[in-house]
Amino acid sequence: GRELNLCAADFESRILLQRNISEVVRFERRDFDRVIETMREMIGSETLKDRKLCCISVATPGKLKDSGEFLLNPRFQGFENVSIRKVLGDTFGCDVVVKNDVNLAMEGEKAYGSALRDVKNALMLHVDVGTGAALMLNGKIYEGSHGFAGEIGYFRLNMFSCAADSFDNLSYFNFYDSVSLYSSLSILKREVQNGAEGYLKAYAEEKGISPSELTIKAMTEAYRAGDPLVCKVLNASGRVIGTVAANIAEFLDVDTVVLNGAVFELGEPFLEVVSAYVEGKTVCYPELMEKATLMGAVNAGLTKAFLNNF
Template structure:
């Protein structure tokens, strides 16, 4: 059994794992970081890599890196990243390669997570899949005919920045307005609940923006709180609009939904699925399956390692 090193770089966490060629995690380490300069990231990642590599007897064959942002896969360059605002045209493959003496590939973190769900997770029986991660932001990775589809310029999968409301003035992190992301991300779940409370609805929820979390809303919804249930319903319907757009464009076999917001309750996926059905003329058998992610927060490291496995087979 060969081993591969996987690194997942987000805006708040760096995760590193040794992953076997069957996708099983053999050693894992993570550290919170503030999304600082690239050289700080390289120090954190190599420190964590030393820890996990020492835990496994066999040395890894190669290293795969998933990084939040626009990544030029072939060049190993991170063009820019909304989560890492000081990063511009960072030659991350070269910087990490100087410290981690392994063949190395870099991809977008959503692509890495999607590849993991496709190879060993919720989309493993499919040949085409869209894997959405719904949390602070909304990202997606696209698998078409068994391969990651990255687009001509590395931008494919930015479903969160498709325009769904031309009259909206709600600003998005990308600078535009009317995007899907601010209608379905974690903050939107909280603000939906708070707006019901401001309009006089009674609720068990007690807190404000920045205090309440998406998980709080999910817990209250599970307990039958009407405001929380209304917020989940509204978000689910907005998500369903996104699913209908994905379906119209790509017609994938399966749409996988993971991330912190997806975990607020199975009903969210049911509501989104209902909205998808409502917005299409197709019968149910002709629609993609909508399923929860199987791999959880380790999907990014596992997928990065599996991408390295396929790029550098032993």
């Protein structure tokens, strides 16, 4: 997403303290330094001063080596040959767990939410600035060979050529289309720059910003307000998301599809668009919503801490 969430939890999964670092789209070394300083501040706070830090659990997009160095993560800048696991372990002197953020979101919903209760096989699609997926097969999270199964963000998709009202006449800036909210926003920015009327143009004029400065938040607000152009673009994306979900669900014979990420800000209308293309499956948002990833990280950290301390 666009916000970094940090929390401290006890061995009963209770959140003791939480901090947020907002509007981080490209994660740079200076952002990592801010995270470390925020963690130091939290550890030294009145709430945590008499407590021992047993484990740090990190949820991250991308692919990592076993050593904790990134193999692939376009949103992280300047992290070549840098092991997040080692840096945090050396800095704070404790165990560090680093896992895929979408896998952890599914783990969090499974452990603490209701959307996956009594479900053995499920697919979670993460749709936000980027896209990803997680799989639960026979009651267990399937992580793949490197712990990052489900990287659908690199599927080559003709996103807007799926209906008569397609946008395939547009020359999208990337060499392949994706179903991320950022991709939809890029199309809408271009349309507004070319003179399209509607919610986003009025929003930009009211805020005194250029179309290139429009945000995902503004786009989701426009969708909920029923703006025709925004609904057209996002519903086109929803049709493709539904088709991708249906194909994966049929291939693996899963029962439930959970949509996670900022996409849940689009509400029930978007869920209905996706559901129409995933016949015979339950399609829903996680009960925990934006807290699913956070609670998954808590659960992973607790598991590691219990193994090493008890």
